[in-house]
Amino acid sequence: MKHLIVIGAGTAGTTVANQMRGRLPRDWSLTVIDPEPEHLFQPDLIFVPFGMQTPERALRPRGRTFRGVRWMQRGVESVDTDKKRIALDNGDQLKYDLLVIASGAEIRPDETAGLMGDEWQRAIFDFYTLEGATKLRDALAAFEGGRVVVNIVEMPIKCPVAPLEITFLADSYFTGRGLRDQVELIYVTPLDGAFTKPIASRALGSMLTDRGIRVEAEFNAGEVDSEHKVLKSWDEREVPFDLLITIPTHMGARFVEASGLGDELAFVPTDNATLRAQGHDDIFVLGDATNLPTSKAGSVAHFQSEVLVENLQRSIAGRSLVEDFDGHANCFIESGFGKAMLIDFNYDQEPLPGVYPYPVVGPFQLLKESRRNHWGKLAFRWVYWNMLLPGRPIPVPNHMSMAGKRLLPDADNPLAA
Amino acid sequence: MPAIEYAGTSVEVNDEGFLLQSDSWTREIAEAIAAEVGIGPLTEKHWQVIEFCRQDAAEQGQPPGLRRISKLSGINMKELYQLFPKGPGKLAARVSGLPKPQGCI
């Protein structure tokens, strides 16, 4: 018997496991390992702080997310790539012939001096965990005015648009409570603008300023002074806050670091087209666990899973791999007041305006706010639980397509040579 | 793409000033870029960072991000900000003739 093992049953691991079942030769077994009893739909984390989703409804029992796949409820401690063995947290060892690392990324507030000091979860909150998002909800409900600072400590982070969404939603939330005049909203980012890519950055940047949200760019947070409630950058700039919504440093799983499989942030160096771990023929990686230069997003994990499922089968059959992943990502961006935007891009093509997924008819608007996009964002929840996780085909093209996208006039388009 | 003359050599750069061909980089060009952005003349510590960045990029196929530089070049984060103010990751890459570090999409 040979063994295919998937570490991590989040978005990526679950969809791959569900797709591989039924595609394996008879002499292969399939096991998924994840210690957490429940599966969290992370896109709901932006809604929880504003009471737009309850914490309970963002979770489902993990057992219900598999279609006939064996799930072992354990944590992985380390991987011995020479002996092809995995050590579990109960001391057991498992042998693998083919390994998929899908252990995602986690926030590491402990990486920033002072962040987890006296004000942690009193005046400083994350929303990338369900606990953080829930505590932030309570803090927002009790907030009566002052300076609210949203800060990205360092890139890369999961869903790089989520900090913008939380800011837009905060603007919408305080407006709804009739408090917006008493609240100063500041967006503090290490990037040189609102987003990493120029055209989207300009569009999103002006949406922030139009709403009276100040942007502090190129701010690399170095420490937090809890006593005075001040966020400080490495180059000694200071931003005082009454409430700090932090997006802490992200790192890959600790076993990745412990096994010497990661880069300086414990992300696994991965071949960007085949999704094989660099230097390891029998290990594949997908989702947030990779070091690939594309978004850490559920949509990316979905687009990758198609390539990965093909390559796992080829690897088992001893055939050459397909080099087919193009970095495709798309994200709805919730912009408050019942509207959202959508962006669609890949390794080479930055987000552009236009319509998606079909030319002319859309129905979604790219890089532009609309109510329909907001309904699209909410519909993604259904698609996630009922199509993406079970590994059913989703009717959008796997490769990014230029159809429906509008190239801007040369003057505005940094890509036009 | 615009071409710029640095130290008597014409090189192609993108609109953020990053060299398009890192092969066309020389130490003189590094000094010229440093002067242009106001951090010249380059000190021994600058060179320690630049040499690390160029070697790492050649090995890894992509320019190192800030965290990687601070972890592996022997120059810590605080010092990197003194040497390459504001955005050390970006600035070090630019002076080293490398593309803007991606790290983040």
Ligand SMILES: Cc1cc2nc3c(=O)[nH]c(=O)nc-3n(C[C@H](O)[C@H](O)[C@H](O)COP(=O)(O)OP(=O)(O)OC[C@H]3O[C@@H](n4cnc5c(N)ncnc54)[C@H](O)[C@@H]3O)c2cc1C
């Ligand atoms: C606030 C927020 C908003 C987001 N919004 C969107 C959105 O609108 N659209 C979108 O496409 N994406 C969004 N995302 C991103 C999306 O949730 C992630 O990119 C996606 O979940 C990545 O899937 P993954 O399987 O790689 O990681 P995860 O889904 O995080 O799963 C990793 C799994 O690995 C397990 N694991 C970790 N360590 C171990 C170990 N040692 N042993 C065994 N198992 C382990 C964990 O328990 C976890 O279940 C958002 C994320 C956040 C935080």
